[in-house]
Amino acid sequence: MSTARTLIRGGLVITATDETHADILIEDGRIAALAAHGSTVSESWTAERTIDATGKYVIPGGVDAHTHMELPFGGTFASDDFETGTRAAAWGGTTTIVDFAVQSIGHALRDGLDAWHAKADGKCAVDYAFHMILSDVNESSLKEMDLLVEEGVTSFKLFMAYPGVFYSDDGRILRAMQRASVNGGLIMMHAENGIAIDVLVEQALARGETDPRHHGEVRKVLLEAEATHRAIQLARVAGGTPLYVVHVSAEEAVAEIAAARHQGLDVFGETCPQYLFLSTDNLAEPGFEGAKYVCSTPLRPREHQAALWRGLRTNDLQVVSTDHCPFCFSGQKELGRGDFSKIPNGLPGVENRMDLLHQAVVDGHISRRRWIEIACAAPARMFGLHPKKGTLAPGADADVVVYDPHTTQVLSAETHHMNVDYSAYEGRTVTGRVETVLSRGHVVIDRRTYTGRPGHGVYIPRTTCQYLN
Ligand SMILES: NC(=O)NCCC(=O)O
């Protein structure tokens, strides 16, 4: 479908590598050209639509490489489906999500992938792609991995946590890694020692420790660090398979990744806004309020945040994704009243990521270019979406956000667009707000009005990782 020739004029164009006052010409859903603002080249451009970005930032649409729309978990489903979740993503300046299709135990990868395509097809407001969760590594699922890589599902998440659900033992992990080292797939790891955690859960419950804060206490830092270390060693044994550790929350886990990278290994790390902005203080909120903050890996004591920020600055951590996996407080998180282990794991955040990371720019944790690197460019390269996504360059998809860096907003469930009855950041004031969003040249948010539609977003098959050391 062709879109109007569009001009975005007068903004500060920020990519992972440059900041320039430039105008952008968009044609047929792609960026046709950039030229210095006021230059004879850009002055000669004409278009059916001109967006005035004076005083604003013009940035690539966000790439959120870790979402779970409608994930079945703990006897319920994540409360955002692909329609509501991708609309919320658009509101928050994210124009591509990579969600996780799930292989159920005893089923083929293909069954899981087909099911996720059916959930997403015709529903999405912005573009989407899939990783595959491997819950049942066996001869036939290993063979299927090769086919999936060929068709554009090029990353596979394995779990060292959640025994009996998604868990794989070390032998299965090693086999999947060996296969990935041949077919080019990227192994993503949920690195927590789930077997040991389950013992601690049982012992805590036997002592009558049932409140949400105990979720954080049993999922120990050492068990995240140990699993991270083990995953790295298994990847080495498998022949140096690239490894991407998801939702890193603990300083000690960052240290394992940093040490591996120091040795030149292809080990990468992702963290999430909840670990950067929230802490065990939230899990310990009075009554059952802490349930709102139950996710795995868990929130950590505030002291861990400095190591995560440092990792993001030094590139020991490369990506910030949301792990968006919302469950309503009412009726869903409440499943775990009286037993923290029954609280569905996951936090909402797909709408908040770009703003929270801009706040990190305002607070001096990261530079503006690093903001774009960790939220747009790196996830696009890591997951084979570059050069279509994650940057503003001729030929790239015209996924563009006009961002107002001066307006302040208060994050709240009253005003957010995610289908969940609370905000993990309720009442937090942030500086900066998405103003206008284009997805492949279509305006989907027009000066704070939603103008998108379900089905505009298309499935994007991916190439293999473009981020190797
Ligand atoms: N992170 C979380 O608590 N829920 C989603 C599933 C996962 O990523 O492990």
Ligand SMILES: [Zn+2]
């Ligand atoms: Zn996980």
Ligand SMILES: [Zn+2]
């Ligand atoms: Zn996740």
